[in-house]
Amino acid sequence: MSLSSAIGAISTFNECVTFWQWARSAISSLHSQWSGSQEQELQGRVLQLESGLQVLRDTLPAMHDLINKAEWRSHDDAVAKLLPSLKDAVFDAEDLIDEFRWYEKKVQAEGNASQSPFIDFFDTVIQGSFNKLSVVQSRLNHLSVQLEKMELRGVAQRFDTLVRPETTSLLIETKIFGRDKELKQVLEFLNVPINLKRKRATSSVNASTSTSASNHVNSESGPPVLVIGGIGGVGKTTLAQLICSHQPVRSHFKKIIWICASDDFDVKRLTKKVIQSCTGKEAKTDNLDSLQHALSNHVSNKRLLIVLDDVWDDALKENGQCWKRFCAPFRSVQEGSAMLVTTRCSNVSEGVRTMEPVILEGLQDTIFWNFFKSCAFGSEGSNNDPELECIGRSILPKLKGSPLAAKTLGCILSMDLQASHWNFILESELWELKQKETDILPALRLSYMYLPYYLKRCFAFCAVYPKDYKFQKEHLAELWAVEGFVEPESGVPIQSIGCQYFEELVARSFFQKVSGGYVIHDLLHDMAQKVSEHDCFILRNKSDFDKVPPNVRHLLIHPVGDIDHSNLLSLCKYKKLRTLLCDEVFNEKKNPIMGSWCTELLHMRVMSCLYTKKLPDNIGNWKHLRYLQISGPFSLKIPSTFCWLYNLQILYARESKLQILARDFGKLIGLQKFETQKLTLNSENQLGPGIRLLKNLKFRGALEIANVGILSNHHAAEAELKNMIYLEELKLNIQNREVVEVLQPPISLKSLFLQNYGGSSLPSWFQPQNLPSLESLQIESCGGPESMSLNEIPAFLSLVDMTIKW
Template sequence: MSIPVSMSLSAVGVVGAVNECVTLFQWAKSAIPSLYSRWSGSQEQILQDHVLQLESGLQRLRDTLPAMYDLVNKAEWRSHEHVVAKLLPNLKDAVAEAEDLLDEFGWYEKKVQVEGNASQSSFIDFFHTAVQGSLNKLNDVQLRLNHLSSQLENMGLRGVTRCFDKLVRPETTSLPNETKMFGRDKELKRLLGFLNVPTISKRKRTTSSVNASASSSSSNHVGSESGILGLHVLPIVGIGGVGKTTLAQHICSHQRVKSHFEMIIWICVSDDFDVKGLTKEVIQSCTRNGATTDNLDSLQCDLSNHVSNKRLLIVLDDMWDDALKENGQCWKRFCAPFRSAQHGSVMLVTTRCPNVTEGVRTMEPVIVEGLKDDVFWNFFKLCAFGSEGSNNDPELESIGRSILAKLKGSPLAAKTLGRMLSMDLQASHWNSILESELWELKQEETDILPALRLSYMYLPLYLKQCFAFCAVYPKDYRFHKARLAEIWVAEGFVDPQCGVPIQDIGCQYFEDLVKRSFFQIISSRYVIHDLLHDMAQMVSKQDCCILRNRSDLDKVPQNVRHLYVLPSSEFDDSSLLKLCNYTKLRTLICKKDLKRKTGFVMGEWCTKLLCMRVISCDSTNELPDNIGNWKHLRYLEINKARPLKKIPSTFCWLYHLQILYAKNCRLECLPDDFGKLISLQKFESVGLTYYDGCRMYLGPDNKWRKITLMKNLNQFRGHLELIDVHLLSKDHAAELNLKNKKYLDELKLNMREDRPTGFPESDIEFDIDNNDVEVLEVLQPPISLKSLFLQNYDDSWLPSWFQPHNLPRLTSLTVVHCFQLESISPPASLEKLVINDCPNLVSIGGAKALARIKTVEISMCPKLKEAEQINTISHLRDWRHRR
């Protein structure tokens, strides 16, 4: 799947929503004279002018947003600067306000699509709440965006390119910063083996001995063009701060390595893989003199001569994705001069990017993980106390061991916290650090979280927002790929692509983050490494918050967008009512069960929190009548089983709603206007699981409940299969309301099927004596139907709706075991016809009708004389006839 490189921040689809509001404004303009015919011409003109101003203002705002998204991305690269860091949250907040405003008019557009000109109240509501109420707000948002963008651009952000500031990512060298390396003996031994470094150092070796040595480690070599050039590429991979560079430095300073290789070249690549610049650096490293030309061909010829027939160790430290730009051609150009190097030369590449590893390696990578507990403790003591000894304050050591668990074996994290701890050897200071979240602690540019933040910064913009959002979930949360993708879609983080289901695109985003090691797979679920989670919380601290206890309420930023409430005993209804103060909330995941009071609390949320897009409640016994206020809502989830018997009619005003999970709730019916939820893609409740394109099976179990729930589910998209149809009464069958399910693609009707042994008696009284025709007559499908399957139908004639004008798009018809059926008239649109075991069938429209059908399969129809004529039709693509 092709994923765009650059994209907007949240609500990507919202930017295009104004284009979809053409119908809304056409309707508004045409409604003015008809609704206000008694007005004077000047009053009508004023209203028309207001509508035009609103339409042009929204279009201007839509045109502004792409530049604002780009500015946010540029500002993030400079967010280590104090002034930029201060302005960035304000810019994001202004962008979010603009998105909310556009999204609200997208809701009105959908309302017009659903309601049409049904009532004058539709326009009156639009005029009072949208036209009059939004003009000033629209102007304020536009002015705010203009002001903030002007400030940031005056600071030089207009020309900012994606690169790391040297303060954030200092240049590295081949000389180790640490005299001692902790816990890497295994990795060091493996690297020496992969480099073919002999146990006894000998600088001068014969060609045969070199070749023999090279072949000794061939088991680690994999096929690659770089390997054919005589240069093997060995990646050292791990997350930021885990010690990749330190390991490479100790390799370069190892006496056996220095004796084995004639030349060791160290290049700090970082995020600017410029072939010409890197080639100059290699030449300078070889000759100790700068390059005398700027021509790439001359540079590469010079480099080829310098390395010719020499056994090299080249270290490319800190390589990023841009090394693979131009579809890998950039990397190949850089490697070209090393064709002349002696066989046995090796290039070490340190990277935190798995895709870089896969793109350049010719050998299996060495993966560097966190230090093991005992070794890590010794290293931590050195960082915090200045020595590895045990003559430290026992109380501080005890606190230190508790802090250690947060650091997940990361050497850089130990250095970061160790420096903070060493500043004050008081238990109170150490405890304050223990009780703080790592992301809350002030850190220098080269400390652990700023170092990990580089990985985030290098993400494409569309992945940044997806990963940063994950900070709303607690540590060790187990993510389900498809579910998180649905929430990303609901938040507006996923860009639609023509012909690809948007949830599939969201899943691809997730896989991209997995490939970049932002998620780890554990038992078929995914988790985020604790340090990466801390980094996510750092970059999203203004947007995402987790409430663990009541005191956390005091730490929530006023403009917070996403909240997760853990099931603390400290939370009560008054605590959750305080969330109404955060009026810009878009996401609320509430794991606190307030039992009967949840409905009341949710009612207050529906009054104050009007920007909600995602709501997940542990449980609720009712949905409030004012739930229709949530114009932006896309995702609603109720986790636990509660007696949620009905859904209020105002729920049907949620025209943006995409997902409704109430799979543990036993709903008795859906509102009559449920079909107005034109955006609904997935719905789960006890007795019914529906999603876009699914195959719905209505067998004997829970059939009546499913029929009741499906009655108003006119958004149904996909395939419907009904078993034991003859057990339904005519009234029961009519409740399915199939004709109004205009997105139904495939319908399979099995009129009778033996009840399985031991099947429980249903509590529904079925009219077993009903005639098949009566039941089938009211199961008329929509004109959109493409495929119809009919089995065990017990009558001579098909129902009256089986006519070409009622089934203009039917392309596939299958009729099986219909023993009394005498005649079928295939629609002209039919492309495939299958008839099996219909012993009384006499006619299927004649040979001329069959000639239009591409595939015909007929078997066990002894009275069907027309089948004999079909052999004369030469252009029939597939024809099978068996007596």
């Protein structure tokens, strides 16, 4: 069938409410091209496609939940094997749904009078049968059935005892390295005589700590709470066990109660455990009131040390009432009692502590080296193989002072005392090494496991950045939003929700605030790379190209070695790529690479490319693209196909000068934020739609609007330049006074250039109170104004540069 003779009929379509109504109307309007049975068949296929996509949309939430449950059972080899396939199938489904959103936006942008939407839809979807839908749905169904056979549907989202065994107060380690300072801090808090070197502490120390402790003990609030915090594997539990085994502590308190809280902070369960610890007998009743009264009686007027080991943020549920309910029976304890809480969650620390917490960092270098030697060689002795010791010292920095990391690597190294084995460990990434469930990365993975699913996706994405990368909250929130990781909330900007996500991860200690931004602890970064090993990858050298996962979704090119043209071209085989962050400089010889990417990598959502001098003509192929960052002090003419990026939300070209045809710019209906050094809107055909779009943007930078009398004052008014609070520079090359009058700039404007203005007087908004930040003023070739009152210019108090020509 030929469409060319029937295209004119499309212009007669009435505006349809939905994309699918539009598609059915398109087929009906071209009914002369088909027989009745052919038209009926096409309508049936459209209906089937619409129904199938809705089923797929309805399926996705259940699939996300299944991924979450599978991650809780990822220590099971069979589940771990299926998990990457399940994630990959879900990502494929998301891409498929997203592709249809592009068609919907194309109809919205092009309008019913356009031929383009139907041609694309007809050729790609209907004529091409578009069997991807059934393939994706079938794969999801198959994987779901496989996981159901493993009884995954009803799995409890709690830590398996295999990966998080219950702790006790008994000290497991035969020797403790370091921690004298922290031990002293805790003993001072407990008001216990400090005798670390078997010498009686001075009275001044005892006096100060006694006063400090007594200030926090009263019958209304219960015993004071000291938190021992730090990331997994840093030694929090070991320090708590050391305290409990310390003889002066045991003598000081009537009883020490140790409770392993772990990830299920159930008040009734924990109260029963405390009663059993006090009495040696299991509580029979399930009535919480009876349990709490019984516990209150058992602890009344006794000086107790209560240790809650491994508390997670579910202790703060119900707006903190859960924690208060648990603590209520302890109000009857004797003055001098105390509570220790160990946690890796900083929000737990803030929610339960009554004084400054003790935060454990990695062990100091000398102490850590001695501990590492004892793990790797079986002793601290210095008579070990000098070559191995040299390699060991090179391995040490990647462990960041973590005792559990030292144990993990020490165990792996001790299995083979050959230099070749030790060098292999040195050259390997920690996350690539196979580890037991009690080793460092599985221990850190518990922090990840306990995250809500929406935060898991956000944090795992961070593995695409190198270690020590300084994250900016707003920037990362933008990327999470465009990647589809942020769940919309009615009336709240989606990037604001992304910032909330970031703060939640900060509260859970996944990010650490440093000067200039936030960083992820190296060991947590290793853990992030482990949980996202099939999805994220960093390319540094040529050899890394052989290690890229086949279904990689997010890729960073961060060269420290030689990466050539052929290497970059080889990325075209990773068809499912969504994110490409390039630190590589693209010179003119490498321009064809980006063109090849636009042909082959058709699921791209985020593209960040440094020093690009040219955008390829086929950039319109990136139907999924939402975020584009280009940089370099160049003048870029945007190709006409750029207007096909209907999903584009954020465009950064901070150092570039862009020339955009306004008729194309107006089709970017998804664009929300746009920063450039200078934007020129030309007057070819339709300036109105382009300038009208400006009012919906967080446009930052310089804007130039030029026309030859085409722009109407109605369209100019729709731009609402006055509300563009981020606009810093404005150049108006417009003759019509009425148009210029309605293009009043915002009060934040710093630079104004008025050219070829034909009005008899300057616009009414040219007043100091309307432009209080104006620093630079240039008026050129403005023959219209009969007079200018230069006496008023000094009233522009910020003005430092003024030029008047012709």
